[in-house]
Amino acid sequence: MRSWLFTLILAVAGAALFALSRFIQNDYFFFAGYVVLQYIVLSTAWNILGGYCGYVNFGTAALFAIGAYTTVALHKLLVTSRIYPMSMPELIVIGGAVSAVVGLGIGYLTLRLRGAFFSIATLALAVVIQTIITNWDYVGGSRGAYVIRPPSAPLVGSYIQYLFLVMLVLAVISVAVARLIERSRLGYGFATIRDDEIAAEASGVPTLRLKLIATTLSGALMGMAGAPLPYYVGYLDPASGFNLAYAVNSIAMPVIGGTTTWIGPLIGAVLLGTLQQWVTVTISSAVSLLIVGLLLVGFVIVAPNGLVGLVRPLFVRGKG
Amino acid sequence: MSFPIDLLINAIIAGLLLGGFYAAVTSGISIAFGILDIVNIAHPAFIILGSYIAYIVNSQFGLDPILTSIAILPAFYALGAVVYQVYYVSFERRGQEALRGLAFFFGLLFITEVVLILVFGVDYRYVNAIYIGPTLHFGFVDLPLRMLIPCLVSLLLILLLQIYLTRTFTGRAIMAVAQDQEALRLMAVNPIRIKRTAFAISIATTSLAGAFLIVIQPVEPSVGRDYIGRVFAICVMGGMGSLPGTVIAAMLLGIVESITATFYGPSWAPAVSFGFLLLTLAFRPAGILGR
Numbered sequence: 001m002r003s004w005l006f007t008l009i010l011a012v013a014g015a016a017l018f019a020l021s022r023f024i025q026n027d028y029f030f031f032a033g034y035v036v037l038q039y040i041v042l043s044t045a046w047n048i049l050g051g052y053c054g055y056v057n058f059g060t061a062a063l064f065a066i067g068a069y070t071t072v073a074l075h076k077l078l079v080t081s082r083i084y085p086m087s088m089p090e091l092i093v094i095g096g097a098v099s100a101v102v103g104l105g106i107g108y109l110t111l112r113l114r115g116a117f118f119s120i121a122t123l124a125l126a127v128v129i130q131t132i133i134t135n136w137d138y139v140g141g142s143r144g145a146y147v148i149r150p151p152s153a154p155l156v157g158s159y160i161q162y163l164f165l166v167m168l169v170l171a172v173i174s175v176a177v178a179r180l181i182e183r184s185r186l187g188y189g190f191a192t193i194r195d196d197e198i199a200a201e202a203s204g205v206p207t208l209r210l211k212l213i214a215t216t217l218s219g220a221l222m223g224m225a226g227a228p229l230p231y232y233v234g235y236l237d238p239a240s241g242f243n244l245a246y247a248v249n250s251i252a253m254p255v256i257g258g259t260t261t262w263i264g265p266l267i268g269a270v271l272l273g274t275l276q277q278w279v280t281v282t283i284s285s286a287v288s289l290l291i292v293g294l295l296l297v298g299f300v301i302v303a304p305n306g307l308v309g310l311v312r313p314l315f316v317r318g319k320g
Numbered sequence: 321m322s323f324p325i326d327l328l329i330n331a332i333i334a335g336l337l338l339g340g341f342y343a344a345v346t347s348g349i350s351i352a353f354g355i356l357d358i359v360n361i362a363h364p365a366f367i368i369l370g371s372y373i374a375y376i377v378n379s380q381f382g383l384d385p386i387l388t389s390i391a392i393l394p395a396f397y398a399l400g401a402v403v404y405q406v407y408y409v410s411f412e413r414r415g416q417e418a419l420r421g422l423a424f425f426f427g428l429l430f431i432t433e434v435v436l437i438l439v440f441g442v443d444y445r446y447v448n449a450i451y452i453g454p455t456l457h458f459g460f461v462d463l464p465l466r467m468l469i470p471c472l473v474s475l476l477l478i479l480l481l482q483i484y485l486t487r488t489f490t491g492r493a494i495m496a497v498a499q500d501q502e503a504l505r506l507m508a509v510n511p512i513r514i515k516r517t518a519f520a521i522s523i524a525t526t527s528l529a530g531a532f533l534i535v536i537q538p539v540e541p542s543v544g545r546d547y548i549g550r551v552f553a554i555c556v557m558g559g560m561g562s563l564p565g566t567v568i569a570a571m572l573l574g575i576v577e578s579i580t581a582t583f584y585g586p587s588w589a590p591a592v593s594f595g596f597l598l599l600t601l602a603f604r605p606a607g608i609l610g611r
Contacts (some may be wrong), residue, residue: 056422058361109602116359117556117601119422123361124549128594135587142587172554244545248430255423290434297427300420 003183007176014172018165030164035233036273037167038225042246043253043265044174045221049214050251051259052187054194056114056239059106059122060250062129063219065241067095067226072139072236078210087154088166088228095227096220102129103219104212113212130242144237147230163232167225174221178262179218190214222250245289249273252296258308267307326460330576331582333461339574340471341536343567345529346554347478348365348522353552354561354603355498356515356522362425364544365432370396370530371445372436378447381521381533385447386473389531393524403428404516429544436541441520444538452535470532475567477528481521482563494518498561553597557604583590585597 021029042060049055071091078084102125110121134142153162181187189210192200201207230236249272257268272292279288303310346368352360373392374385411421451465485491493514496504501511533539554573558565573596581589 050419054419056419056426057424110599113601114423115418116353119359120361120548120552121597121601124552124594124597126589127546127549131588244430244433244542248426251423251426255420258418275482286434286438290431290438293427293431293434297424297431300424300427301406304414304420 003176003180006179009170010172010176013277014168018168022166023234026156027160030158030160032277034167035271035277037164037171038193038229039249039253039269040171040266040274041174041221041225042250043166043257043269044171044178044262045218045225046250046263047254047259047265048178048181048190048221049218050066051254051264052190052194053211053214055111055211055214055219056119056251057122057215057250058119058247059125059198060222060243061244061246062122062126063099063103064226064229065133065238066129067092067100067223068229068236068241069133069139070095070098070223071227071230072145072147075230076138076145088162090224091171092166092224092227096224099223099226100216100220103222104216107212107215111215112208120316126242126247130238132239134238140237142238144235144240145230146235147233149231149234154200159231163228166228169219170224175262175266177217177221178265181184186201186210201248245292248289248292248296249276252292252299254306256295256306257304260305261308264306264308271307327582328579330460330462331461331578334582335578336571337463337467337574338473338578339567339571340474340548341467341529341532341553342554342570342574343478344470344474344525344532346551346558346566346570347481347563348525348529349551349555350561350563350566351481351518351522351525354555354558354566356405356495356518357498358592359422360361360425360519360522361422361548362428362432363431363526364523364547366399366526367394367530367533367547368436368525368539368541368544368591370431371534372530373527374531374534375445375447375539378449382448384449385531385535386449386469386528389527393527396527397520397524400520401516403523404489404519407519408512408516420491429438431573433544437499440541442540442542444540445534446538447534449535460588470535473528474532475526478563485563490514503542549590549597550593553593555601556597557600 021033024030042064044055046060049057072085074091074094078086106121106125107118110118119238133139139145149159154158154185156162156165169222181190189200189205192203193207193210223271226241229241233240253272254265255268256272257266258264272295276292277289279291299306305312345364348366349360349363352358353371354361370389370392374388377383377388378385407421407424411424423591426601439465451469454466456463470538485495493504493507493509494517497511497514504511504514537543550573554566554569555561557572558567559569574591576596577592580592583594
């Protein structure tokens with residue numbers, strides 16, 4: 001399928017989903033749906049670097065929170081003081097840009113070394129960015145910050161529906177980008193890095209440049225996913241913004257769905273995201289996190305290619 | 321205002337004591353990551369597990385946390401052997417340790433933390449022992465016993481490990497497995513068995529490190545995360561797998577953190593290790609004692 005056609009179908013499917021959900025009177029649907037859509041963006045973003053290039057990023061929470069805290073800072077600087085009331089798309093673009101720069105920086109420092117060092121550096125990045133935010137009083141420090149949601153939203157009226165729509169658009173964009181990459185020269189370059197980086201380097205693939213492109217793209221999408229968060233929660237403190245759940249989910253969802261295609265993270269995010277919403281409501285959030293951890297460990301041991309890897313042999317049996 | 325020199329000297333001494341403790345925390349990673357090339361990011365989770373076992377035994381039976389941790393060393397050794405076996409069969413043998421191996425250890429780290437939260441809650445836990453209160457004074461220099469004892473036991477542990485690695489046959493085989501598995505096979509040694517032993521030793525050290533941690537500070541389940549940056553920073557700076565290098569790097573990080581905490585406030589201390597790690601990776605990836 002051509003990429004533009006795929007993107008069009010995806011956009012139509014998104015529009016249809018939103019149109020249908022407008023019939024649901026319950027606001028909770030939009031709150032829960034927002035979280036699932038947010039995980040689609042995060043796990044797709046993670047997969048661009050982790051699944052396509054084979055570089056494990058543990059710093060999703062940091063890049064996500066950078067987007068969220070950029071919004072908090074801009075909200076305080078501009079919106080509250082009425083200098084220039086920024087709209088949501090502008091906040092998302094800026095939040096994405098800041099996270100992209102941070103991603104590029106950490107990639108530039110560590111991607112020239114073996115893969116493990118990059119992973120360790122991203123793990124440490126989360127701790128340090130959290131330390132900086134906790135000590136930064138302007139955005140609330142350790143006390144957290146309140147962000148007052150506007151009473152109504154453009155286009156759709158209800159603000160939570162507007163946030164849902166924004167995240168839906170982001171999810172469509174990120175899945176379309178992921179599929180575009182997968183089928184392009186860039187994607188083949190990424191795959192050579194994942195399969196044998198030394199051979200790729202020897203064959204003239206500009207591995208460092210490709211890895212930096214992947215890190216920047218992935219970071220940008222994570223930041224964009226984080227930017228609307230303060231308006232969604234209304235109150236943001238470092239412990240919730242940097243919650244380890246974001247890092248675990250963004251790894252577990254692609255791994256459970258399957259890391260080599262765009263559909264893996266999508267399936268993983270929808271299934272695991274919905275499951276978590278359900279368990280959080282019926283049992284507790286700690287148990288839902290435990291389930292994610294157990295599924296992650298179980299899948300990497302038993303089904304290393306995820307659900308896609310389990311299902312694919314049923315369809316392509318003939319090609320063997 | 322004159323520069324508070326006595327404050328600085330106290331900060332340096334506190335840093336050295338802290339560094340001794342960091343050395344114990346990192347010695348396991350120096351073996352697992354430095355020598356065996358296993359990126360065990362779940363290492364701090366095992367340390368927290370050690371802390372909670374010391375806490376349970378201490379609060380139930382009043383036993384000394386450090387002695388308890390020495391008594392349960394064999395259990396941690398066995399746990400390490402099991403974890404390595406799973407890791408070897410599922411990832412190393414298939415050549416998939418890069419992505420999935422990392423995800424596996426990350427999952428272990430996360431599961432341990434969540435289970436501890438479910439069982440014990442997020443309250444800070446602490447232990448009682450005779451050396452936790454008192455402090456030795458030499459002039460204006462303070463030596464709190466709760467720092468001094470872990471530091472001394474830790475240095476003793478590392479000395480024993482170093483003797484083991486350089487003087488015994490198995491120890492030398494562990495050092496050799498990093499360099500040439502085939503040569504080891506030619507010497508009629510099974511490299512997998514050697515790696516399992518080494519990884520088991522690496523996890524065994526977390527039992528002691530966990531007891532030190534809960535002696536030094538109260539512990540809650542997510543404390544371990546702060547140590548991920550630290551242990552890998554120290555391991556890389558120490559030259560990946562060199563125990564003397566680990567001790568020097570640990571002391572250095574301890575001093576810098578302690579000075580930061582004294583002059584800028586303790587909330588900045590976690591950022592120090594990251595700065596250390598990044599600078600090391602960017603400028604001196606072979607470590608301070610690097611070849």
